Structure formats: C-alpha cells, structure tokens
Amino acid sequence: MNIGEAAHASGVSARMIRYYEKAGLIDAPPRTESGYRHYREQDVHMLRFIARGRALGFSMEQLRTLTDLWRNDQRSSADVKALAQSHVRDLTQRIADLQAMVDTLSTLARQCHGDERPDCPILDALESNTQSGQK
Amino acid sequence: MNIGEAAHASGVSARMIRYYEKAGLIDAPPRTESGYRHYREQDVHMLRFIARGRALGFSMEQLRTLTDLWRNDQRSSADVKALAQSHVRDLTQRIADLQAMVDTLSTLARQCHGDERPDCPILDALESNTQSGQK
DNA sequence: CTTGACCTTGTCATGATGTCAGGGTTCAGC
DNA sequence: GCTGAACCCTGACATCATGACAAGGTCAAG
Structure with a gap:
C-alpha cells in the first residue's frame, strides 16, 4: 500500500504521515526500489491510533509515550x-x-x-x- | 523613554513591542540619531491596552480592529x-x-x-x- | 509513448513568543 | 578620556502541527 492509500485508509494526510515518521512517532516503512514508502494494514492501524489520540488533544510528545505503551505488552495500565x-x-x-x-x-x-x-x-x-x- | 523602560512600564516585552510595530499594530515611534526608539506615556497606554486584549484571548488580528476602534472617536459601540x-x-x-x-x-x-x-x-x-x- | 495521477524531497507560511548572536550606544565611575 | 556594564539594534532560529506549493521522478492505463 502506498502512502496515499494509507492516508485515505487512516484519515491521516500523507503530509502528516511523513511528518510522524521524521518525528519518530512511527517507524520508517520499507521502500520500493524507486523510493516509494510501503505500508501494511498494521501501519494503518497505528495511524488511526495516533489520529484518535490527536482528536483527544494529546500532544505529539504524549502520543510518543502512548504509542510506546501501546506496543509494550509489559506496560502497566x-x-x-x-x-x-x-x-x-x-x-x-x-x-x-x-x-x-x-x-x-x-x-x-x-x-x-x-x-x-x-x-x-x-x-x-x-x-x-x-x-x-x-x- | 527607551524601549526597555516602555516594556517595563507596560508589561509587554521589548521583543513583542518591536513585533507589534512590524505587524502594524502600533505606529513606529521616532528614533534618536543612533536609531533608538523613543516612546511617550501615550504609547505605553496603548501597549497596556493591547496586553489586556491579549489576556482576554483576542488575536492580533482582532486587536488590530480593536485598536482602530479605540482610536476612532466616530466608532459605534x-x-x-x-x-x-x-x-x-x-x-x-x-x-x-x-x-x-x-x-x-x-x-x-x-x-x-x-x-x-x-x-x-x-x-x-x-x-x-x-x-x-x-x- | 503519452498523459495524468501519484510519489519524492524541500521550502515557506501560519501565531505569538523566547532566545541567542553579533555589533553599536550610552552612561557612570575611575 | 577610558573602560565596563547595561542598554539598544537587527536578524535568525525554535516552538507545534499543519497546509500549500514547487520541481522532479514513477507508474499504470490508454
């Protein structure tokens, strides 16, 4: 899935997906030979998680923490x-x-x-x- | 009165006084030969007006309108x-x-x-x- | 092979403010 | 008269999250 499709599927603009990547909020996805980013369903899932957090007013710094907790099975609620x-x-x-x-x-x-x-x-x-x- | 004194008297930082000037919110004051800005009591008055407007959450754009109204004796309330x-x-x-x-x-x-x-x-x-x- | 839709990176802009740098000015004390 | 401190000048960079735009490469359908 290219970035446009991931943007559409997640509700996060392609512009912001790249921004989140540079900001270290999401991992850099693999690229095709020509440099196109390639996303999986799982990445879209993460983007939606971030979008919902932003809609609840969490800052990107807070989202960084939240996504870390999300990925961490050993977290404490x-x-x-x-x-x-x-x-x-x-x-x-x-x-x-x-x-x-x-x-x-x-x-x-x-x-x-x-x-x-x-x-x-x-x-x-x-x-x-x-x-x-x-x- | 130099900018530092005006800043102290008005509660607006020197940095922001210059910014308001560039943004057209306040008039550019006369300068000394060496380029120092010179302010009068009246200017401090205006700066306090702006500071209070900002404290009430008015944007600079709205402040522009408000200061125009303030200066305009023909305004309608x-x-x-x-x-x-x-x-x-x-x-x-x-x-x-x-x-x-x-x-x-x-x-x-x-x-x-x-x-x-x-x-x-x-x-x-x-x-x-x-x-x-x-x- | 062309065209249009898509991708890439980079830059500029937003709004209001802080901070820093590099350089000139003023004044008080010696 | 000199020196140092405290002031002033402009300009640039950073913030936070986002949009918009530009110049150029890629892909797929016709």
Whole structure:
C-alpha cells in the first residue's frame, strides 16, 4: 500500500504521515526500489491510533509515550491512566482560563449598549482595568 | 523613554513591542540619531491596552480592529460589542471541544483499573473506537 | 509513448513568543 | 578620556502541527 492509500485508509494526510515518521512517532516503512514508502494494514492501524489520540488533544510528545505503551505488552495500565489523568488536568485548566475570559467579556458586553454611540465599557475596561488578566 | 523602560512600564516585552510595530499594530515611534526608539506615556497606554486584549484571548488580528476602534472617536459601540460577542462565541466553542475531550477521557480513565496489569480501556478505545473524535 | 495521477524531497507560511548572536550606544565611575 | 556594564539594534532560529506549493521522478492505463 502506498502512502496515499494509507492516508485515505487512516484519515491521516500523507503530509502528516511523513511528518510522524521524521518525528519518530512511527517507524520508517520499507521502500520500493524507486523510493516509494510501503505500508501494511498494521501501519494503518497505528495511524488511526495516533489520529484518535490527536482528536483527544494529546500532544505529539504524549502520543510518543502512548504509542510506546501501546506496543509494550509489559506496560502497566497505571501508566496509561496517569497520562490520561494528567492530560485531563491540563485540559481542565485551559477550560478554566477560557471560561474566565468568557465571563469577563460577557459581563462587559452586557453592559455595552451597542448602538451608534462611541462610548463603550469594553474599550474602557481594556484601557484602564487592571484586573481580569488571567491566562 | 527607551524601549526597555516602555516594556517595563507596560508589561509587554521589548521583543513583542518591536513585533507589534512590524505587524502594524502600533505606529513606529521616532528614533534618536543612533536609531533608538523613543516612546511617550501615550504609547505605553496603548501597549497596556493591547496586553489586556491579549489576556482576554483576542488575536492580533482582532486587536488590530480593536485598536482602530479605540482610536476612532466616530466608532459605534455596536461594532465593539459585536467583536466581543463573536470572540465569546469562538471561546465557547473551544471550551465545548475541550470539555468533550475531558468527558471522553475521564470516562475511560474511570474504567481503567490502573494497576500493574497491561490491559487498559483507554488504549482499547484509541485502538478501535471510532466515536469521540470531535475537534 | 503519452498523459495524468501519484510519489519524492524541500521550502515557506501560519501565531505569538523566547532566545541567542553579533555589533553599536550610552552612561557612570575611575 | 577610558573602560565596563547595561542598554539598544537587527536578524535568525525554535516552538507545534499543519497546509500549500514547487520541481522532479514513477507508474499504470490508454
């Protein structure tokens, strides 16, 4: 199977398959005489694994660890669980940061009359307010 | 006031002040004979405005619009409000995406016994599950 | 044998920021 | 007046994951 077919079958673009290979996330596949990469079903399986991990917001660094665990029959599920829980904590923090922005902005927008007049509490807050700087 | 002092007074790094200048977010300040940038209080004010906007998650593109509105005495507050509300919608969508990841991962982690055994529903889901792919 | 679809590598771009390098400037203390 | 420290200048490279593009080789169907 060439890279285009593997891309189609896995949902990972050919561009990203090559990138994952260079990044050491997947093994370099054998090549034909003319240099074409050759993939097996098993490789497509791995690519789908990676795609699902990315869809769950894992970084490539985390995916590197996850794929290692996946391949390792001696892994302990505790390691996988710890990684997932750590990721959940990261995501939760990011959500809290974003939510704080939403709260601040929503409050300000509610106070803005939103007509043709120029005065606006949103701009006023950006101009002088010193709170509300989370992140 | 040199760039270092302006950076300190505004909380924006000298590096980013130059970047904002090149990006057209702020005007290029006058220079001394030897090429040093010279800033006034008013410029620091603008930099703080930008810093607060960034802390609220506005992109530089959005900041460009916001600073234009800020400087424009003929603005209508409706324009500012619309931008803020649009940004709130973006943030809310990102929160929903992240929350969906958290939900999926939390559920999987809860099902994982997390001990020294290798079998793990988290890896199983990444391997074969076809749902849970938001983003 | 031609054509079109595919493959190869490489580069540029994104967005916002840090860091480093190599070189000029300014000022304070001696 | 000289020296060193602290500042300033520009430019380049790195981040993270991805898309887009370019120039050239390969393959298969007609």
